[in-house]
Amino acid sequence: MPVHTVNVDHETLFRVEQSGQPVVVYECKLQGALCGMSVEGTTSAISSHIRGHGITGPDSASKRCSWGGCSKMLKKGSMARHILAHLGVKVRCSVCGVVKCRHYVLRAHIRSSESCQLASAEIVHGPEGHLLVPTSWAAADSYQV
Secondary structure: OOOOOOOOOHHHHHHHHHHOOOEEEEEOOEOOOOOOOEEEOOHHHHHHHHHHOOOOOOOOOEEEOOEOOOOOEEEHHHHHHHHHHHHOOEEEEOOOOOEEOOHHHHHHHHHHOHHHOOOOEEEEOOOOOEEEOOHHHHHHHHOOO
8 A cells, every 4th residue: 555645734633643533635736826735625624724825804705716727716605615526525325325515415315315314424535535544553554463
């Protein structure tokens, strides 16, 4: 299994190490300000990351997406969800396996489907994601016989 070096912010690395749980990160592809960092594929992590690129202001402000060459105009408050679409991050119903692009669409499915009433949302990671694991996992692997 190949090992890739990824650059992540200190908060993400600290959270992975403290929780002992892996996260999936994606290379930042904001054009014009390539930072060389990878960001976790969640709306909160992406929102925080794009603020570091100067994408700030009220959620209602119009901003242009520059992720991977995109030039779509949208509200700043929608930017993180839009970038998740670029990353290919989706959600899956834990009961029937249907995949939706947004949590609210999956919640509507769960409410309307009698057999899925007790379902939960499972994250479907995008194809370019890299698994960031705690260092304790690497140490455990090296001692397996």
